[in-house]
Amino acid sequence: MHIDGENPVIICRIRYAGSTMNIDGTLILRAAHHSEAAALATMSRLHVEHGLESRWLPGRIRRHIADANSIVLVASLDGIIEGCAIMKFQDESAHLLLLVVQPKARNRGIGRALLRSLEAFCQNAGICSIRLELRASNATARHFYEALGYHAAGRVPRYYDRRESAIIMARILD
Numbered sequence: 722m723h724i725d726g727e728n729p730v731i732i733c734r735i736r737y738a739g740s741t742m743n744i745d746g747t748l749i750l751r752a753a754h755h756s757e758a759a760a761l762a763t764m765s766r767l768h769v770e771h772g773l774e775s776r777w778l779p780g781r782i783r784r785h786i787a788d789a790n791s792i793v794l795v796a797s798l799d800g801i802i803e804g805c806a807i808m809k810f811q812d813e814s815a816h817l818l819l820l821v822v823q824p825k826a827r828n829r830g831i832g833r834a835l836l837r838s839l840e841a842f843c844q845n846a847g848i849c850s851i852r853l854e855l856r857a858s859n860a861t862a863r864h865f866y867e868a869l870g871y872h873a874a875g876r877v878p879r880y881y882d883r884r885e886s887a888i889i890m891a892r893i894l895d
């Protein structure tokens with residue numbers, strides 16, 4: 722697996738037509754390019770931050786693309802970005818900052834592919850745990866993370882815009 726923040730390098734090609742991943746085509750997971758930051762910010766605003774002040778603005782995403790300790794990963798199918806994830810790495814742990822799949826592309830295994838790919842990267846880098854926060858109202862995401870082995874590790878009242886609580890979830894990697 723290779724990650725280069727400046728040049729979008731394909732890090733993983735997955736071809737599925739089975740029941741686990743309902744995609745008839747090649748899903749490409751690769752590092753995002755600076756020029757894609759605005760599209761990723763729109764995905765976050767519409768599908769993660771709806772009803773909240775937008776914090777994932779293009780400039781912030783570009784800073785993560787340029788940051789050697791972060792990865793901004795996109796999942797593209799037939800050349801169209803269907804999902805993205807942003808993760809920040811520390812010495813022994815990683816923080817999943819954003820994960821979103823376009824509504825029409827959901828329930829086909831793309832979210833799982835993004836997260837499993839990041840987990841594999843963490844394991845190769847010697848990182849042993851991943852944590853994340855999600856909106857307390859986001860039952861779908863909570864089911865998703867639980868299905869992938871994450872457990873609730875706490876709750877932060879009024880984390881989002883000082884009005885919506887966050888659930889902290891975490892997973893210890895094998």
Ligand SMILES: CC(C)(COP(=O)(O)OP(=O)(O)OC[C@H]1O[C@@H](n2cnc3c(N)ncnc32)[C@H](O)[C@@H]1OP(=O)(O)O)[C@@H](O)C(=O)NCCC(=O)NCCS
Pocket residue numbers: 741768769818819820821822823826827828829830831832833834854855856859861862864865866868869
């Ligand atoms: C959460 C999200 C990323 C999941 O992406 P996805 O590509 O639809 O998820 P997958 O198809 O890979 O699902 C993997 C597993 O998660 C679980 N899951 C996914 N969606 C689910 C739902 N709506 N209800 C219950 N379980 C669900 C299932 O166990 C699924 O495995 P299965 O298909 O074998 O049963 C997607 O719903 C999304 O982008 N939501 C809006 C943004 C968001 O909430 N992001 C996370 C918080 S930052």
